[in-house]
Amino acid sequence: MNESNIDPKLLKPYDPKETEDRIYKMWEESGFFNPDVCIEKGMTDKDAETFSMVLPPPNVTGTLHLGHAATLTIEDIMTRFARMKGYKTLWLPGTDHAAIATQSKVEKILEKEEGKRKGDLGREEFLKRVNQFAQESHDTIINQSKKMGASLDWSREAFTLDEKRNLAVRTAFKKMYDDGLIYRGHRIVNWDPKGQTVISDDEIVYEERKAKLYTFKYSNDFPIYISTTRPETKVGDTAVAVHPNDERYKKYIGKTYEIKDFCGVSLNIKIVADESVEKEFGTGALGVTPAHSQIDADIATRHKLDTKQVINEFAKMTVGDERILNKKTIEAREVIVNFLRENNLLEKEEEVTQNISTAERTGGIIEPLPKLQWFIDVNKPIKERDNKSLKELMLEAVRSKEVNIIPNRFEKVYYNWIENLRDWCISRQIWYGHRIPVWYKGEEIYCGVETPNGNGWEQDSDTLDTWFSSGLWTFSTLGWPDLNASDFKTYHPTNMLETGYDILFFWIARMILMSTYLLGEVPFKNVYLHGIVRDAQGRKMSKSLGNSLDPLELTAKYGADAVRMSLIIGTGPGNDSKMSEDKIRAYKNYANKLWNITRFVLSNTENIKNENFNNYVDVDKKLIDEIDKLIIEITKEMDEYKFYLVGEKIYQYTWARFADIILEESKNIFENGAEKEILSRKHFLLYTLEKILKILHPFMPFVTEELWGMFLKENKKLLMIEKWPVSPDTSQGEPV
RNA sequence: GCGCGGUUAGCUCAGUUGGUAGAGCAUUCCCUUGACGUGGGAAGGGUCAUAGGUUCGAAUCCUAUAUCGCGCACCA
Numbered sequence: 001m002n003e004s005n006i007d008p009k010l011l012k013p014y015d016p017k018e019t020e021d022r023i024y025k026m027w028e029e030s031g032f033f034n035p036d037v038c039i040e041k042g043m044t045d046k047d048a049e050t051f052s053m054v055l056p057p058p059n060v061t062g063t064l065h066l067g068h069a070a071t072l073t074i075e076d077i078m079t080r081f082a083r084m085k086g087y088k089t090l091w092l093p094g095t096d097h098a099a100i101a102t103q104s105k106v107e108k109i110l111e112k113e114e115g116k117r118k119g120d121l122g123r124e125e126f127l128k129r130v131n132q133f134a135q136e137s138h139d140t141i142i143n144q145s146k147k148m149g150a151s152l153d154w155s156r157e158a159f160t161l162d163e164k165r166n167l168a169v170r171t172a173f174k175k176m177y178d179d180g181l182i183y184r185g186h187r188i189v190n191w192d193p194k195g196q197t198v199i200s201d202d203e204i205v206y207e208e209r210k211a212k213l214y215t216f217k218y219s220n221d222f223p224i225y226i227s228t229t230r231p232e233t234k235v236g237d238t239a240v241a242v243h244p245n246d247e248r249y250k251k252y253i254g255k256t257y258e259i260k261d262f263c264g265v266s267l268n269i270k271i272v273a274d275e276s277v278e279k280e281f282g283t284g285a286l287g288v289t290p291a292h293s294q295i296d297a298d299i300a301t302r303h304k305l306d307t308k309q310v311i312n313e314f315a316k317m318t319v320g321d322e323r324i325l326n327k328k329t330i331e332a333r334e335v336i337v338n339f340l341r342e343n344n345l346l347e348k349e350e351e352v353t354q355n356i357s358t359a360e361r362t363g364g365i366i367e368p369l370p371k372l373q374w375f376i377d378v379n380k381p382i383k384e385r386d387n388k389s390l391k392e393l394m395l396e397a398v399r400s401k402e403v404n405i406i407p408n409r410f411e412k413v414y415y416n417w418i419e420n421l422r423d424w425c426i427s428r429q430i431w432y433g434h435r436i437p438v439w440y441k442g443e444e445i446y447c448g449v450e451t452p453n454g455n456g457w458e459q460d461s462d463t464l465d466t467w468f469s470s471g472l473w474t475f476s477t478l479g480w481p482d483l484n485a486s487d488f489k490t491y492h493p494t495n496m497l498e499t500g501y502d503i504l505f506f507w508i509a510r511m512i513l514m515s516t517y518l519l520g521e522v523p524f525k526n527v528y529l530h531g532i533v534r535d536a537q538g539r540k541m542s543k544s545l546g547n548s549l550d551p552l553e554l555t556a557k558y559g560a561d562a563v564r565m566s567l568i569i570g571t572g573p574g575n576d577s578k579m580s581e582d583k584i585r586a587y588k589n590y591a592n593k594l595w596n597i598t599r600f601v602l603s604n605t606e607n608i609k610n611e612n613f614n615n616y617v618d619v620d621k622k623l624i625d626e627i628d629k630l631i632i633e634i635t636k637e638m639d640e641y642k643f644y645l646v647g648e649k650i651y652q653y654t655w656a657r658f659a660d661i662i663l664e665e666s667k668n669i670f671e672n673g674a675e676k677e678i679l680s681r682k683h684f685l686l687y688t689l690e691k692i693l694k695i696l697h698p699f700m701p702f703v704t705e706e707l708w709g710m711f712l713k714e715n716k717k718l719l720m721i722e723k724w725p726v727s728p729d730t731s732q733g734e735p736v
Numbered sequence: 737g738c739g740c741g742g743u744u745a746g747c748u749c750a751g752u753u754g755g756u757a758g759a760g761c762a763u764u765c766c767c768u769u770g771a772c773g774u775g776g777g778a779a780g781g782g783u784c785a786u787a788g789g790u791u792c793g794a795a796u797c798c799u800a801u802a803u804c805g806c807g808c809a810c811c812a
Contacts, residue, residue: 013774135810206811227812241812277812295809296812354811408741416739416808501807567747570749570760575741576805578748582761637752648750648759656759661790663771 006603007710014595016559016588020702024146025195027705028675030719036228044088044444051082052090054474054526055152055509056499057160059098059106059139065541066145066247066533066579068568069551073497074530074565075641079151080698084724089489092147092477095154097161099433099466100361102546104195106432118658140149144552149560149701151720156487159470159476161434162555168476169469170437171451172518176437177447181380181390181517182426186372189356189425193315194364197429198373200465201422202505204366215283215347216340218259218267223252225347227282230292231340235265235319237309239677241299244550246284263339265310269578270304272303289462292344292368307370311628315367329367365412374427374436374462374725378513385517392508392518394418403512405527406641407574410504426465433463441453471510474523497524501531501574526568528641531576533567542706554584560702568699569647588653591703594696597659599706601689606668606683615685617676620684623662627688628655631725647699654692662688689726 002099031037049345053075058068075091085090103118106129111115118126128698138159145152158165189198215227224240226638242249252271259267276299277286290300290307300307310319317332324332334480342344357366381387388396395418397403398411405411419441425437439446446452452457472480476493478486493515499507508527515523535541541548554563558581565587616624630653634646662685669681693711697704697719708719 010771013772212810229812283810284812288812293812308753343794352811356811412739413807420808504807566760572750578749580761585747585774592774593772596769596772596775603771626750633752644750645752652759659772660776664776667770 006330006599006606008600009594010599010710013174014559014592014703016561016591016702017556019706020147020149020555020560022703024149024615025703027151027718027720028146028154030718030720032083032718033091033151034105035090035153038083039088041311044083044086046088048086050491051079051087052092052551053078053496054092054477054494055094055150055496056497057094057096057158057470057473058141059101060095060134060141060470061098061101062137063140064551066549066551067541068144068260068569069148069563070533070571070577072145072150073567074528074643075496076148076150076526076564076701077568077698078496078498078641080701080720080725081638083151083720084694084697084722086723088490090487091150091152092148092156092158094158094160094473094477095134096289097159097433097466099135099428099463100195100197100199100430101466102134103130103430103432104362106133118431119686120539121130127431134200135524137383145557147552147560149564151701156477160466160473165469165472165476166307166434167449168472168480169434169464169479172449172468172472172514173227173437173464174378174449175518178351179382179384181377182374183377184372184374184421185381186289188368189371189373190359191313191367191369191371191514192359192362192364193313193367195362195430195712198371198425198427199361199366200425200467201361204357205360207358208353211352211354211356213350213352214283214337214340215349217347218257218262218269219342222257222259224249224271224285225283226285226287228287230329230333231336232308232317232324232329233292234287234291234336235262235267235317235324236289236291236308237267237269238290238300238306238308239270239272239303241272241274241277241288241303243279244276245418246277247277249285251690263336264506265319268306269304270305272299272305274299274347276303283545285323291370291640294368297370309370310336311367311369313369314580315365323657346657363521373425374438375640376426378421378423382517385520390513390517391418391421394512397512397516397522400682402522402525403527404525407572409576410501410527410529414504414509417509424465426468427460427462428465429461430463431465434469436460436462436464439456449458466633467510469645470507471514472518474511474515475519480519492519496526496528498530501529505528529574531571531574534576534578536579549579549581557660559702559723560586561591561703565590565647565651565699567641569651571644573641576690590655591607593610593625593655593659594700594703594707597663598656598711600663601685602710605686608679608682608686613687615676615680617680617682619677620680622689623684627691631691631695635724635726638698643699646695650695650699651691654696658692660689693719694722694725697722 009549028031032043035044039046042695055075057073058064079089079091107118110118110129114499120127160724173182190201190204192199199313211229213227213229214231215225217225226240228234242253253273254271254272256268257268265558288296288299288305290297290305292308292311310317311317311329316330317327317329319325323335327335358364376646378390381389385393395415398405404503405414437447439448439452441456475492478487478492480488497508511523532540562584630649634649636645666681666685669677690711693704693708701720705719
């Protein structure tokens with residue numbers, strides 16, 4: 001067989017290592033990741049429909065993991081598909097400063113490598129270090145994203161903490177402040193003693209632990225037993241609450257008891273009746289600690305009780321004598337339990353399991369404390385938005401189907417979250433982040449986009465929750481607050497937001513909040529949620545378990561195309577998936593199979609020009625009909641985001657049908673067939689291989705682009721901007 | 737407590753509007769001057785968690801149960 005015109009590379013097995021970086025560079029240099037270039041060079045019609053999507057910005061806390069790789073793959077498939085359909089296609093990259101996560105990471109490194117704390121450096125010097133770390137992480141992340149083949153428009157790259165995004169943040173804050181949606185309030189907040197900052201309700205992670213439930217009374221002449229798992233907080237009690245209908249305690253309601261010595265602290269306990277108390281729980285009586293429990297604070301407000309703070313920001317006691325003063329809460333607990341035992345006040349102790357609140361990023365045990373913080377009011381009616389509250393705006397966006405969530409079972413989860421939503425605490429006592437745009441001078445307070453004029457103004461030292469800036473992401477990246485920015489006008493609302501279901505509340509909900517409030521429109525029309533990538537045993541991948549697979553290692557070993565396929569196939573939206581190297585290996589073999597299929601087809605069709613050919617014999621007509629039908633089916637499934645099905649189907653077709661059956665038959669035809677049959681078959685092979693490469697391109701962009709380059713020498717266009725194939729009898733797209 | 741998801745071949749999972757089950761890996765046997773051994777051909781292996789129901793027909797729809805996992809709430 002004469003293979004003289006075949007690219008010599010084809011004679012060896014497919015080598016992703018030699019191929020991928022070269023191909024990516026070619027794509028980048030073509031400029032076609034940027035929709036403006038596609039229009040300029042006539043590849044995309046300037047009036048074409050748009051497809052826009054932002055990449056969920058990875059945290060600049062280190063390196064990418066397989067979850068990121070899955071995100072990049074799914075979104076790249078969407079993007080490449082849209083681009084091939086001729087849409088004005090923008091996939092916009094960026095990174096997230098991830099305030100607490102990044103700061104605590106740098107703090108750890110500083111401690112480990114230099115034995116220093118951030119206070120030793122001071123705010124300015126510490127921030128320098130964080131920025132340096134963030135820059136390094138950023139570079140790693142960008143490099144990794146390119147290795148995955150992501151066709152992101154790097155010319156539009158953004159950072160959640162850069163100048164433009166800071167302007168967006170200040171603008172948004174100022175408007176919310178003026179509308180009375182942002183307020184400063186003294187409330188019980190979630191204090192993280194480890195991270196030394198307040199966190200929002202959503203940043204709490206509950207951990208189930210064994211605890212002791214102690215039943216006791218404050219003193220021998222106190223009439224009621226109460227139960228608690230935290231005896232040390234009881235020095236801050238100012239009341240005991242009972243249910244108003246509880247016959248056992250009715251006679252005590254309204255009375256006040258003075259306890260002179262409760263482990264060195266004097267208490268003044270009023271008995272109050274409150275509907276929120278459950279008669280069946282414990283003794284049916286609840287010791288009220290207004291400073292260290294949200295629920296108790298609510299009861300205290302209803303009954304105008306005193307609030308007495310007894311624990312500080314370091315989780316140490318601030319009252320009592322040497323037995324407990326300045327002791328850690330856990331130590332003080334022992335002391336007080338002993339005190340109860342010694343004074344015969346302890347009736348019983350029982351083992352219970354309880355959920356304890358920990359901080360998502362630092363793991364610190366949350367200490368509820370009363371503090372002055374900034375909040376976003378989610379219930380206040382907004383004039384400009386038909387007197388709807390933020391909660392209502394968020395609900396409406398999804399209820400009305402303006403935002404379509406895939407899979408739609410997450411709508412219920414979303415509604416449930418909103419129903420339980422309380423005001424969002426947005427201030428953080430950390431240094432890395434957007435500084436709150438509020439200044440103080442004596443009693444005066446100023447909130448503005450720009451620094452106030454005049455001397456003596458001091459800016460609030462707190463920074464904003466990282467999700468505040470992330471919430472603006474779909475439009476802060478497109479030029480907002482400049483409403484005339486052409487990107488903003490062209491690409492917002494975005495078409496798709498693809499991310500893991502684990503940040504539905506953190507991010508999706510906050511984007512809907514910000515966008516519906518600030519712009520009066522939804523941030524995106526579709527949300528596609530993917531699951532968590534787990535290891536072969538189904539465990540979450542984590543550094544501590546040492547079971548995380550490094551995407552870079554995997555792509556180096558098997559090729560990015562193989563990694564991409566293995567992340568897509570067998571994974572429906574919203575479902576967790578399991579990853580194993582076996583699976584990746586299978587798709588590495590597939591890339592090579594495709595390589596050899598192309599070699600066979602090209603070496604058998606050397607003098608054939610793939611022009612319009614109409615002399616197909618009946619057998620081949622049927623085969624063409626088959627592949628055309630498959631393409632129609634596949635296109636429909638692509639439009640429905642069923643990539644896992646398409647990937648599997650095209651895999652099955654190329655291997656089990658095209659290679660195993662059709663190519664084998666072709667050998668016979670080429671040897672024994674009539675000239676007409678041979679000619680027909682040769683054209684069919686070219687016709688079909690071309691379609692296969694196109695359909696497979698969003699999934700396996702590298703190997704398909706490489707083969708495309710060898711496929712038709714006279715064809716100078718890159719596969720990435722070829723038109724998606726549709727069968728000749730449909731009206732859309734380019735007839736073949 | 738409220739809600740959601742899973743349960744299909746040894747393992748990991750597909751199965752689109754209901755039409756008597758599929759893939760990858762693993763296992764067994766055969767094939768080597770073949771486009772490809774990163775391959776080809778063949779085989780074994782499933783009462784689709786259980787019990788009812790709807791239907792001519794159910795892995796698929798409905799009800800209940802079991803079991804595993806997840807989210808939210810509670811957590812004195």
